Amino acid sequence: MRAFVGSNVLLGFDISWSEKNTKANITAGKFYLDVRMQNNPIVKQLTLDFIYVDKYGDKLMETLKK
Secondary structure: OHHHHHOOOEEEEEEEEOOOOOHHHHHOOOOOEEEEEEEOOOOOOOOOOOOOOOOOHHHHHHHHHO
């Protein structure tokens, strides 16, 4: 699970013992864990807003002088 978080597949996780761990299940060798996790959402829409500014005018002037 930590590798998934490190690879940015999951945002986080929490592991705890499940209520399914009854004496009968444990005696039978069956153990249950609850894993709560949130995956990193897949980008379905990316919206770009082009905002025109003039703060890069100095850089333009330097480029034109070359």
